[in-house]
Amino acid sequence: MNFLLSPETEFAVEAVREAALLVRRVQQEMVVGALAKDDKSPVTVADFSAQALVAQRLADRFPGAALMGEESAVALRTEAGRETLEQITRFVRTAIPTVAPEEICDWIDRGVQERRAITWALDPVDGTKGFLRREQYAVALAYIDADGVQIGVLGCPELEEARRPSPGGAGSLLLAVRGQGAWTQPLVGGGLWRQLRVSDIAHATDARLLRSVEKGHTDTGGIGRLVDTLGIAADPVPMDSQAKYAVLAAGGGDVLLRLLSPSRPDYRERIWDQAAGSIVVEEAGGRVSDLDGKPLDFSQGRALDGNRRVLATNGRLHEAILSGLKQIGA
Numbered sequence: 001m002n003f004l005l006s007p008e009t010e011f012a013v014e015a016v017r018e019a020a021l022l023v024r025r026v027q028q029e030m031v032v033g034a035l036a037k038d039d040k041s042p043v044t045v046a047d048f049s050a051q052a053l054v055a056q057r058l059a060d061r062f063p064g065a066a067l068m069g070e071e072s073a074v075a076l077r078t079e080a081g082r083e084t085l086e087q088i089t090r091f092v093r094t095a096i097p098t099v100a101p102e103e104i105c106d107w108i109d110r111g112v113q114e115r116r117a118i119t120w121a122l123d124p125v126d127g128t129k130g131f132l133r134r135e136q137y138a139v140a141l142a143y144i145d146a147d148g149v150q151i152g153v154l155g156c157p158e159l160e161e162a163r164r165p166s167p168g169g170a171g172s173l174l175l176a177v178r179g180q181g182a183w184t185q186p187l188v189g190g191g192l193w194r195q196l197r198v199s200d201i202a203h204a205t206d207a208r209l210l211r212s213v214e215k216g217h218t219d220t221g222g223i224g225r226l227v228d229t230l231g232i233a234a235d236p237v238p239m240d241s242q243a244k245y246a247v248l249a250a251g252g253g254d255v256l257l258r259l260l261s262p263s264r265p266d267y268r269e270r271i272w273d274q275a276a277g278s279i280v281v282e283e284a285g286g287r288v289s290d291l292d293g294k295p296l297d298f299s300q301g302r303a304l305d306g307n308r309r310v311l312a313t314n315g316r317l318h319e320a321i322l323s324g325l326k327q328i329g330a
């Protein structure tokens with residue numbers, strides 16, 4: 001396909017596929033039934049391993065390229081982080097056999113860079129709780145230039161055909177290139193690319209609304225008021241991570257709403273949490289904005305400082321949802 005001809009697109013697809021499969025391997029080996037509720041060590045190992053791998057592949061393919069990622073290796077360089085670094089090294093060596101622990105730390109720390117004219121943004125494991133529950137999580141990588149997000153790739157190991165939960169299945173890889181559409185193929189095994197299109201639902205009463213699982217992060221009361229105000233019949237669907245963007249782009253949902261808890265009034269979205277998913281939805285025919293209807297501005301730095309939360313829809317429903325949000329004072 002023509003959209004795979006660019007070196008940047010080819011790299012993004014290869015890097016996300018490799019990282020997502022590595023993250024799945026960490027999950028399979030470390031997430032067990034006896035895992036304590038507050039034990040984040042598996043996701044920590046997965047986050048760092050994926051970021052190190054993508055950073056190394058980026059340095060090898062595009063030396064000097066800027067990377068903004070979620071993780072820093074500061075804690076890994078301490079005595080307290082030694083055991084975790086040993087686990088990370090073991091997993092990264094399945095892809096790069098001769099790597100040393102110090103090299104891994106250096107690769108991870110490539111992600112602490114600031115925004116440049118051209119920047120790669122990485123969320124190595126988006127959806128911590130979903131990862132631990134063996135539900136939805138994603139590896140998300142985006143290529144951003146002065147005109148915004150140009151390439152977005154999502155690796156969703158627990159989604160089938162980008163829209164249906166399928167634990168332990170072939171997973172889904174999603175690719176969007178500005179002006180060339182959004183596409184998916186199986187994460188495992190590859191195969192033909194299939195173009196994605198958002199749903200054609202046009203009435204808010206028929207909307208299927210996707211929201212975060214974690215109630216502590218979400219204004220569930222506000223979402224309930226919106227549902228009542230617009231007469232939405234279906235219950236909101238809770239789902240972790242940017243997998244929600246995948247489901248929306250594939251027509252499996254109609255509205256994705258980031259309505260955060262009132263206890264977090266100063267929180268600003270990080271660019272790696274939205275960049276890849278937003279272009280996937282837009283290239284599938286949808287619309288993405290903040291709650292005021294403004295386009296997301298990825299030029300501000302590591303956060304979307306110029307935006308207030310996020311709304312993504314199939315496009316047809318966007319104005320109705322914005323109107324409903326104004327009515328409830330969101």
